[in-house]
Amino acid sequence: MIIDVHGHAGPWFFSTDVGSVDLNLALMDRYGIDRQIVSASEAVTYDMVSGNRWLAEVLDTQPRLLGYVVVNPNDLGGAARELEKYRPGGRFVGVKVHTTYPDRPLLSAEVRDALGLAAEAGLPVLVHTWDETVLGLVDVLERFPDLRVIAGHMGGPAWRTAVEAARRHERLYLEPCCSITDRGRFRYALDRVPLGQLLFGTDSTLVDPAIAMGVVLEDGLTDEQYDHVMWRNAAGLFGIAAEPGPGA
Amino acid sequence: MSRSPFPPVPAGRQEIGIDVDVLFGALPSRRLDASLDAATGQHVKHRIRRGLVCSLRGALFDARAGNDELRKAGDRTRFVPVGTVDVRDALTADTEIPRMAASGVRLLRLFPPEQWVEPDSAALAHVVDVAVAHGLVLLTSGDFSRFWRPFAGRGARVCFLDVHAYRVADFVVLARREPGFVASTRLLCGPDSIERIAGEVGAHHLAYGSRAPLHDVLPSALRLRTAGLDDEAWRQVAGGTAAAWLAEGA
Numbered sequence: 436m437i438i439d440v441h442g443h444a445g446p447w448f449f450s451t452d453v454g455s456v457d458l459n460l461a462l463m464d465r466y467g468i469d470r471q472i473v474s475a476s477e478a479v480t481y482d483m484v485s486g487n488r489w490l491a492e493v494l495d496t497q498p499r500l501l502g503y504v505v506v507n508p509n510d511l512g513g514a515a516r517e518l519e520k521y522r523p524g525g526r527f528v529g530v531k532v533h534t535t536y537p538d539r540p541l542l543s544a545e546v547r548d549a550l551g552l553a554a555e556a557g558l559p560v561l562v563h564t565w566d567e568t569v570l571g572l573v574d575v576l577e578r579f580p581d582l583r584v585i586a587g588h589m590g591g592p593a594w595r596t597a598v599e600a601a602r603r604h605e606r607l608y609l610e611p612c613c614s615i616t617d618r619g620r621f622r623y624a625l626d627r628v629p630l631g632q633l634l635f636g637t638d639s640t641l642v643d644p645a646i647a648m649g650v651v652l653e654d655g656l657t658d659e660q661y662d663h664v665m666w667r668n669a670a671g672l673f674g675i676a677a678e679p680g681p682g683a
Numbered sequence: 684m685s686r687s688p689f690p691p692v693p694a695g696r697q698e699i700g701i702d703v704d705v706l707f708g709a710l711p712s713r714r715l716d717a718s719l720d721a722a723t724g725q726h727v728k729h730r731i732r733r734g735l736v737c738s739l740r741g742a743l744f745d746a747r748a749g750n751d752e753l754r755k756a757g758d759r760t761r762f763v764p765v766g767t768v769d770v771r772d773a774l775t776a777d778t779e780i781p782r783m784a785a786s787g788v789r790l791l792r793l794f795p796p797e798q799w800v801e802p803d804s805a806a807l808a809h810v811v812d813v814a815v816a817h818g819l820v821l822l823t824s825g826d827f828s829r830f831w832r833p834f835a836g837r838g839a840r841v842c843f844l845d846v847h848a849y850r851v852a853d854f855v856v857l858a859r860r861e862p863g864f865v866a867s868t869r870l871l872c873g874p875d876s877i878e879r880i881a882g883e884v885g886a887h888h889l890a891y892g893s894r895a896p897l898h899d900v901l902p903s904a905l906r907l908r909t910a911g912l913d914d915e916a917w918r919q920v921a922g923g924t925a926a927a928w929l930a931e932g933a
Contacts, residue, residue, distance in 0.1 A: 466689075643906055652688075
């Protein structure tokens with residue numbers, strides 16, 4: 436079984452034709468991914484309300500997909516309403532917070548309060564991390580006892596610092612997808628971070644799952660490591676029933 | 684690991700012919716075995732037959748010594764030597780490039796961002812001109828959207844090693860008028876990046892690159908093996924483009 440905790444649905448503004456949800460499913464089939472937790476690209480990059488609304492309609496017809504409610508830290512009131520709207524239905528199982536498009540640093544007050552909203556809602560939050568400030572998530576986790584954070588992209592180029600952060604806090608999870616394929620990057624995390632804090636994500640359909648598969652599986656995993664990284668940790672974190680599918 | 688999520692790979696795609704992006708030496712920014720043996724190990728594991736290899740000593744410390752070190756390195760059947768000059772010391776290009784060309788080196792790799800060189804550097808333009816005059820194929824790192832300019836309009840054959848999926852449009856519009864422009868596949872990580880470039884300008888504008896041993900090889904190798912290309916286009920990317928630089932048949 437494989438659960439991909441970092442997916443997207445919808446089009447992007449690059450020269451790439453990846454907007455169809457059919458492509459999500461085709462790539463999941465190709466790589467044996469059973470469940471994928473996705474955020475709407477529109478909600479991430481442009482309009483959280485219309486993007487989340489579009490994704491809710493998608494999720495109604497796609498049982499293999501689960502959703503992140505995208506929260507824009509510049510509009511915390513609106514974000515709270517989005518969480519009230521989508522949390523009860525059960526199809527949205529987490530919160531997504533980006534920092535690039537809202538133009539708010541990871542350690543800004545706005546992002547901190549957005550993470551606090553996720554904690555209040557009782558949902559894990561996937562946050563975009565791409566520099567050394569990932570270490571500051573440790574303090575944010577201390578502030579919110581119910582908060583569970585996934586450091587998306589494992590800090591990007593700051594992956595060694597992301598590992599240090601995860602070593603310092605048991606509610607900080609690492610997810611390694613990105614185009615950075617520095618040799619041994621995931622092995623570095625695997626050798627230092629408690630196994631229960633490592634997750635598998637792809638960034639599909641923006642990025643082909645081959646990249647994350649290659650990064651995670653380059654050096655081979657034991658069966659126990661494979662199970663925890665590829666699905667068991669995610670199933671526990673998001674409350675997803677372990678139902679063997681095409682990748683089992 | 685007893686289970687594999689990898690999709691089945693057609694028999695013709697088990698072996699990748701030439702990796703255009705291989706380095707060896709020391710890497711001060713990592714605790715990492717970046718030896719030629721390490722690169723060889725990755726290539727054997729991932730069934731890559733040959734590589735175009737350049738010295739990190741040449742890139743980061745002493746170009747001439749790196750070029751000499753490279754020529755002495757073993758296993759010439761697996762690795763084709765790629766020379767370099769330090770753009771920060773571009774005056775050496777006038778003697779080092781002819782010296783390399785005379786010794787049979789056909790390729791020159793440049794490291795502008797690693798050497799803190801900007802795209803509008805006069806020194807970089809000079810190195811490119813000298814290399815083109817000697818018939819060398821250029822390999823270069825750097826963000827394609829910034830570093831295409833010093834290579835354009837010169838008739839250069841050049842492989843850009845850092846073309847990211849986000850830069851596909853930039854690459855395609857330039858490759859339409861620059862027949863010698865080639866993109867390495869390493870960062871073409873989108874589900875249709877490789878396919879779109881092949882469809883727009885042809886597979887001869889693409890070449891497989893991994894950056895072994897500094898990078899994991901499986902991500903780029905798996906992406907290439909699952910690429911939506913016909914067999915002829917796939918072989919072109921997996922070795923044909925680089926073979927043409929070496930005046931070999933694919």
